[in-house]
Amino acid sequence: MRKTQALIQVAVALMADPQGKHWGYNLTKRSGVRSGVLYPILRRLLDEHWISDGWEDPATAGGRPPRRYYQLTELGHQELRALLAIAGNEPRFQDIIPGWAR
Amino acid sequence: MTMSDLFIGGKVLWLAPVSLLVFGAAFGLIPGLLLRGIVLLYPKDDPRRQELFGELYAPEMGRFERYVWVFQQLETGLRDGLLARRDSRHRRKHAGKLREQFSTNLAEISEHNGAATAQRSLAPGACELSDTELLAAVREGDMGAYGVLYERHLHAAKWAASFLTRSSAEREDMVADAFTRVLRVLRDGRGPNEEFRVYLLVTMRNAVINSARETTVQLPDVPETDLPRSDDDPMVNRWDATTAAKAFASLPEKWRTVLWHTEVEEETPAEIAPLLGMSANGVAALAYRAREGLRQAYLQAHLRDVEGRECQATVSKLAGWMRRSVPVPLGRKISQHLASCEDCRARADTLARVNQELR
Numbered sequence: 001m002r003k004t005q006a007l008i009q010v011a012v013a014l015m016a017d018p019q020g021k022h023w024g025y026n027l028t029k030r031s032g033v034r035s036g037v038l039y040p041i042l043r044r045l046l047d048e049h050w051i052s053d054g055w056e057d058p059a060t061a062g063g064r065p066p067r068r069y070y071q072l073t074e075l076g077h078q079e080l081r082a083l084l085a086i087a088g089n090e091p092r093f094q095d096i097i098p099g100w101a102r
Numbered sequence: 103m104t105m106s107d108l109f110i111g112g113k114v115l116w117l118a119p120v121s122l123l124v125f126g127a128a129f130g131l132i133p134g135l136l137l138r139g140i141v142l143l144y145p146k147d148d149p150r151r152q153e154l155f156g157e158l159y160a161p162e163m164g165r166f167e168r169y170v171w172v173f174q175q176l177e178t179g180l181r182d183g184l185l186a187r188r189d190s191r192h193r194r195k196h197a198g199k200l201r202e203q204f205s206t207n208l209a210e211i212s213e214h215n216g217a218a219t220a221q222r223s224l225a226p227g228a229c230e231l232s233d234t235e236l237l238a239a240v241r242e243g244d245m246g247a248y249g250v251l252y253e254r255h256l257h258a259a260k261w262a263a264s265f266l267t268r269s270s271a272e273r274e275d276m277v278a279d280a281f282t283r284v285l286r287v288l289r290d291g292r293g294p295n296e297e298f299r300v301y302l303l304v305t306m307r308n309a310v311i312n313s314a315r316e317t318t319v320q321l322p323d324v325p326e327t328d329l330p331r332s333d334d335d336p337m338v339n340r341w342d343a344t345t346a347a348k349a350f351a352s353l354p355e356k357w358r359t360v361l362w363h364t365e366v367e368e369e370t371p372a373e374i375a376p377l378l379g380m381s382a383n384g385v386a387a388l389a390y391r392a393r394e395g396l397r398q399a400y401l402q403a404h405l406r407d408v409e410g411r412e413c414q415a416t417v418s419k420l421a422g423w424m425r426r427s428v429p430v431p432l433g434r435k436i437s438q439h440l441a442s443c444e445d446c447r448a449r450a451d452t453l454a455r456v457n458q459e460l461r
Contacts (some may be wrong), residue, residue, distance in 0.1 A: 018429055024173070025157045035171075036178040039150065043182070049354045053149075056156065067156035068149060073354075073397065075391060078427055 001044065001083075005096065006033045008087050011040050011080045012101050014051070014070075018077050021054075021069035042070060050076030133158060133168040140175050143183030145190040150183070232379050234296045240288050248285060255299050258367070262303050266310050280306045296378070297355040299362060304351070349399035357392035364389045398425050401453050408449075412439055416446050422456050424450070 001007065008019045013030040013031035014022060024042070028035050045051045052073050072080070088102035123132070132379060138157055139152040154175060158168060176340035231239075231250070259280060263273045287293040294301040356378075363374045364385075371385035378385060401421035408417050412434050416439045422428040423436045440447050 023157065023160065024153065025160060025163060035174050036179075036181050039182045039186070044185075049356060060158075063156040064159040064161075065152065067160055068153040074422060074427065075395060077429070081429070083149055 001048070003083065003087055003090075003093075005093070006031075006037045007041055008093050009096055010032050010038060010045075010085070011084055012097060014072055015084065015101055017081055018072050021071055023067050023069055024050075027070075045070075045076065048076075048079075049073055050079055130163040135171045136172045137175060140172070140179045141183075143179035145186070145187050147187055147190075148183075150186075191356060208267070211226055230376065232377050233298045234379055235292075237288065237295060237298055240285070241291060243289075248288075251298055252281060255302060258299055258362070259302055259306070263364075266306060276306055276309065279309060283309075294355070295360045296351075299357055300358045303452075307347075307351070345403045346400060349396060352399050352403070353395055355391065356388065357395050360385060360389045361392050361396060394425070394427075398422055398427065401425070401456055404453060404456055408445070413443060413446055416443070417449060420446075420450060420453055424453055 009031040010027065013027055016030070023034065024038065027033075027042075028038050031038065033041070042051070046053060050073060051070045053068055053070050055068055057064045061067070076099055082095055084101045088097050108328055134155075137154055141154055143345055144150050157163070158172070163171065231247075232250065233254075236247045236251050240251070256277070259277045260273060263276045263280075267273045280302055284293060284298075284302055350361070353361070359378065360374065363369045363377070364371070371382040371389065374385050375382045380388070398421045401424060402418075405417050405420060408414055416436050419428050419436060421430060426433075428436070440450055
């Protein structure tokens with residue numbers, strides 16, 4: 001997968017909580033990537049089995065439509081960590097990768 | 103035209119959208135309505151159609167954020183949605199072309215051999231179409247395509263069935279039953295898009311499980327993490343095979359397929375590549391990742407569910423920890439827990455022994 005600024009930002013947002021469930025809207029806010037760019041990235045990550053998806057339990061949603069969530073897979077976790085480690089050495093990504101993610 | 107004309111014109115121009123927005127804000131209708139239109143940009147079966155409504159009504163989205171967000175979705179839909187639409191149309195068209203190709207093939211063969219033998223004449227080697235393409239053709243109602251799939255996967259199905267049954271008659275029944283079930287599923291428009299073989303084998307496995315449930319055999323309680331004592335005990339080999347099967351079944355579809363072809367059938371990446379629609383290099387990389395995934399799943403399958411929150415958290419990540427693929431903070435936590443928990447330390451020891459055998 002080609003290293004773009006947006007992919008790195010999404011990777012950082014996902015790796016901030018590697019076990020957690022991530023919602024699309026929440027990801028746009030935390031990564032700072034707008035949804036027009038985020039959703040195609042999520043589609044690619046799903047195709048690669050780097051993330052898996054699922055639906056919120058309608059019982060806990062309390063009447064509103066259930067949300068779709070994304071979760072890192074073991075494979076995705078490995079791959080994204082490697083990706084961030086490599087990108088961390090490139091000057092163009094210096095500002096967007098926090099210290100913990102390198 | 104005077105200044106006052108312009109002013110009035112401007113005012114009228116602005117009045118309409120402003121009052122519409124006020125109306126929308128008052129009743130909270132606009133975002134939902136707009137989104138209803140926007141999701142039409144996505145293909146019919148795209149989960150994103152539902153996903154966007156889930157996001158819109160999420161509690162964390164503020165009332166006014168919704169307006170901005172919906173307009174962003176318009177842009178997203180134009181990019182992501184239309185691209186997805188193009189892809190799915192491409193797939194459908196491709197399937198249509200295949201059906202034509204098959205029909206002509208079948209017609210030609212039928213002329214020579216008579217209709218009854220047409221299906222059998224399509225030998226696996228004679229057809230270079232991938233499983234994905236064949237599955238699409240079957241969904242379009244092409245039985246010849248299913249014939250090719252049958253020939254291509256019959257051997258593997260028999261091989262797998264021989265582990266699950268006691269007699270060859272039972273085996274034949276099981277294989278025939280599995281192919282029929284999968285065909286029924288495909289005709290309903292459900293079932294696999296690419297991994298036909300894995301789907302077929304899982305269908306057989308499920309059939310075994312279901313019939314076992316019906317006969318209600320009482321299984322003895324098995325103590326936690328009991329490992330085989332000797333290597334030549336047949337029960338032990340059986341146990342190990344079950345564990346491996348369990349680990350295999352827990353992997354993603356794509357990994358199972360590539361492992362099946364590389365490990366069981368011992369095919370080279372170049373041979374597998376056309377079946378999966380990938381490059382040979384892609385297959386090799388995928389196989390590498392899948393093997394590591396299987397090692398972890400195999401280790402994990404040696405551990406049974408345990409009580410206690412901290413033990414659960416540790417045990418669920420123990421295999422990853424042993425293969426050094428958990429995040430550092432989690433690894434530290436697991437080490438700490440192991441230092442204080444004798445049970446988990448015993449489990450880790452067991453796993454370490456199995457891990458050594460894997461190398």
